[in-house]
Amino acid sequence: MSNTPIELKGSSFTLSVVHLHDAQPEVIRQALQDKIAQAPAFLKNAPVVVNVASLDGSVNWKTLQQAVVSTGLRVVGISGCRDEALKKEIERAGLPLLSEGKEKLPRAATVTSPEPLAVTEPTAAAVTKTRLIDTPVRSGQRIYAPHCDLIVTNHVSAGAELIADGNIHIYGMMRGRALAGADGSRDAQIFCTNLVAELVSIAGEYWLSDQIPADYYGRAARLSLAGGALSVQPLN
Template identity: 70%
Template sequence: MSQTPIELKGSSFTLSVIHLHHTQPEVVSQALQDKIDQAPAFLKNAPVVLNVSSLNGAVNWKEMQQAIAATGLRIVGVSGCKDDALKRMITRAGLPVLSEGKESKPQAEALPEPIVQAAEASKTRIINTPVRSGQQIYARNADLIVTSSVSAGAELVADGNIHIYGTMRGRALAGASGDRDCQIFCTSLSAELVSIAGEYWIMDQLPAEFFGKAARLCLQDGVLTIKTLL
């Protein structure tokens, strides 16, 4: 039994990053609400990081924070902040200012849901067992290969490509560090969500003719595209 009441560990989480391009809170709020209406199951009450690197001009941070929070999104931090005055406002608002490496996912010091994490020795992570609901597998700086099925409620995350050789019913997020050349390969596509470098479809957006079929997803001209897996 542990001698201390808590144990602090580092872990990795996939968070959506909202890049703000407008200083008017009501404009940002409406744009966010439109996105949430498109994918409520994915975005409702979701934890998010705000990236403010593209903001030019004065911004009323208190109003901006309130407008975003009113949509139901949970702000867990702010990145891309280069203005000292804005940093002070963000800090006074009780939010952490996050520093980014090469636009990688923010790191959170917390205990996640049950995670199956592959070893980091090779450039390809291979999972030979079924991925069950509530599990997350993250392949850091690598491709991810799952030779079995992925249940609904499970999540696959890879900085590289993702290959699923069983039925895919969960979520697959390839190019998690922003690599837009990554792809998703699946022999039976019934996913709750698929995403490449932040561009995503939920289940209802998957073309009906590909549902339950072998498929390959990639980005073409920045748009998520699906093709038959030959």
Template identity: 45%
Template sequence: MSQTPDLKGSSFTLSVLHLSDNEVEKSIQFLKKKVEQAPTFFTSAPVVINIANVAGEVDFSELKKGIKEAGLIPVGITGSKDEHTQSLASQAGFAIMSSSKPPTKASNLVPTKVVRTPIRSGQQVYAKNADLVVLNHVSPGAEVIADGSIHIHGTLRGRAIAGASGSTDAKIICNDLQAELVSIAGNYWLSDQIDSEVWQKKVMLSMSEDMLHYDILTI
């Protein structure tokens, strides 16, 4: 039986680089540093450029070249209502994207995935369409991923990526935060971005106003 291609809408988690000015080289060096810090997470990852806070023209051709050199895949720009700027970005090969899409909520989740053993360096555990509960530690170099929330009853020293399918309602809860990276719906903190106030504390991470937010848990 013959089949024809089909085009359907879908949603994917994309990293967004927010530019503060039109100094392209500064932004590229920032990206290269981030890729070096977490190559497993960032290498070949698609990235969208938010230029809402940029005054003046951006050299989009140079920006696209630099993003590729950093090891990322440039997808498009967002945050511009200026047709001239959008035209320049389009000529350089960027898609023009809208950020007006409402937050994606977790739905159709399947039963929680529970892991009782330690997650060791080099291991990856993924809870597809589910929450993930780890009743042990997550070692450096290990990665836990869930389309829903992640609960870690031990120490988180590796990487935790919740809301992997775009759910902004996802949470990360861990008994001892010492993570290499935490991410919810594509918004992330590397270890050097995590506030020292919450380091080695029992913490809940969540999303608020499109930014990561933390609460120290006292129980």
């Protein structure tokens, strides 16, 4: 047991980033409520970073922050701020100003994960092993496969979450959320024998259930990135 009362360690977390393209609080509040209603298990009360890079002109940060918080989201930081006056206002609100790396992560009201600028771009070669799950993945369960692929040979319930730095394979009914390439690897793919997912994501690019093309919903499918966006094809 350590003699020191605390330890300071580096770690990484998957955070959604809300990219604001409008400075009207009521517009932002309604847009966020609509997104949360589409995937409440994924977004309700979620910690988020707010990106303000697209906002121009005068911004009332206090009312804007209140609009975001009123939806139940927890603001843990601000990114993309270049206006010095707005920076001071954000700092007075007690919120940290963050930097984002090159990689894009979930676009919800657009969503991504903040990363250190010095991080080197991950490659598929970093995946060296596989995590295998043979049992059903129940609602509320979260399974993470760091630095490897994840294979599930059973059903995944709604409200369950699969996360892998590599590929994800689901040999069963997929009703939950699957996030492949969580470390930013854009070569990752998702393979599923029955795609009825709440959310699918590769390196931060994602679809909610209603964005999955109807021809592939409930079918065997393979998802990958093409031209920087999600694409899907039959799983042969």
